[in-house]
Amino acid sequence: MKILKKRKWFQSFSALLFNPNIPLFFKGAVYKGQTKGICVPILNCYSCPAALGACPIGALQNSLANLRFNLSLGLNQFGLYIIGSLSVVGSLIGRLPCGWLCPFGLIQELLYKIPSPKLKIPGYFRYFRYGVLVVFVILMPLILVDSAGLGQTWFCKLICPAGTLEAGIPLLAANPALRSQVGLLFAWKFIVLAAFFIWMVLSLRPFCRTTCPLGTILGFFNKVSLFQMHVDGDKCTQCGLCTQACPVGLEPHETPNSPDCIRCLKCIDTCTYGALDISFLKKYPVNRPKKIRI
Amino acid sequence: MKRKLSLLLFFLSVILIIIGLNTGEFIAVLEKAVTVCLSCIGIG
Numbered sequence: 001m002k003i004l005k006k007r008k009w010f011q012s013f014s015a016l017l018f019n020p021n022i023p024l025f026f027k028g029a030v031y032k033g034q035t036k037g038i039c040v041p042i043l044n045c046y047s048c049p050a051a052l053g054a055c056p057i058g059a060l061q062n063s064l065a066n067l068r069f070n071l072s073l074g075l076n077q078f079g080l081y082i083i084g085s086l087s088v089v090g091s092l093i094g095r096l097p098c099g100w101l102c103p104f105g106l107i108q109e110l111l112y113k114i115p116s117p118k119l120k121i122p123g124y125f126r127y128f129r130y131g132v133l134v135v136f137v138i139l140m141p142l143i144l145v146d147s148a149g150l151g152q153t154w155f156c157k158l159i160c161p162a163g164t165l166e167a168g169i170p171l172l173a174a175n176p177a178l179r180s181q182v183g184l185l186f187a188w189k190f191i192v193l194a195a196f197f198i199w200m201v202l203s204l205r206p207f208c209r210t211t212c213p214l215g216t217i218l219g220f221f222n223k224v225s226l227f228q229m230h231v232d233g234d235k236c237t238q239c240g241l242c243t244q245a246c247p248v249g250l251e252p253h254e255t256p257n258s259p260d261c262i263r264c265l266k267c268i269d270t271c272t273y274g275a276l277d278i279s280f281l282k283k284y285p286v287n288r289p290k291k292i293r294i
Numbered sequence: 295m296k297r298k299l300s301l302l303l304f305f306l307s308v309i310l311i312i313i314g315l316n317t318g319e320f321i322a323v324l325e326k327a328v329t330v331c332l333s334c335i336g337i338g
Contacts (some may be wrong), residue, residue, distance in 0.1 A: 030329075036323075036327035037323050046326070047331055059323045077314075077317050083310055083314075141320040153331070163335045185333070187308065188336070
């Protein structure tokens with residue numbers, strides 16, 4: 001498929017599409033249009049000056065952080081709009097936005113192109129992101145609240161390197177008044193970003209594979225989304241080309257719809273036997289690869 | 295079976311969005327997203 005060769009262009013176009021207000025980078029202010037109320041299916045900080053929409057992970061944390069306060073005011077806002085926005089995307093295409101739309105994914109792929117020794121990420125590191133989602137995105141905003149019942153967006157505050165890169169650094173660069181407020185928290189966030197940058201040069205997409213809570217949520221839908229990947233067992237020779245090509249260290253011919261799969265579709269492009277395929281909203285015969293016994 | 299589950303999930307998600315919109319959650323997201331949350335990005 002020709003489109004698979006143009007994924008980088010797709011990612012670059014998406015980065016511009018979701019961040020079109022470039023002049024605001026120089027003004028040190030954020031875009032304030034109505035589209036900011038729409039949750040985008042990518043990790044794109046809504047405090048980024050150019051951002052067109054809202055980061056669903058930031059919005060979800062805010063919703064959970066304000067839950068007790070809202071209930072005390074009689075407001076029945078449980079974050080259903082945000083959960084629904086995430087699950088609409090998930091039920092349609094699963095983690096496809098990770099591989100094709102996310103600007104932070106593109107940054108990671110570009111940094112990996114810098115020549116350096118390359119490191120494999122141990123498989124068990126992937127479970128860390130489930131902990132990040134549960135602890136920093138759900139439990140901490142919900143439980144750690146002040147006397148008024150208001151919590152904080154702990155993942156954004158302590159971890160998210162996308163926020164530091166897309167919002168913190170540009171706002172500080174363009175707005176001198178903010179620089180006086182920089183303290184230990186920003187130093188910590190800068191260290192986290194720098195550490196991830198180094199890791200991104202050494203390993204492919206380490207943030208997506210070990211930390212990203214948005215990818216974790218969308219990954220839950222990979223097995224049940226309308227967009228599915230398939231292996232034709234009659235064509236698959238188990239040559240391992242797809243495994244070598246997989247940027248997140250999976251075996252696509254064994255688990256084509258793994259929750260860890262970012263659906264970059266490189267495996268389909270690499271398979272010379274045409275054993276891997278995609279479908280959307282149509283039945284596909286289940287024909288698992290046969291184990292070759294020697 | 296899997297296709298039916300996918301479609302069911304999709305329609306449930308749309309219902310969640312509609313309920314959320316009716317309770318004013320779009321405005322809540324919008325209000326938060328148009329203001330710079332300094333502590334969220336590590337400043338202040």
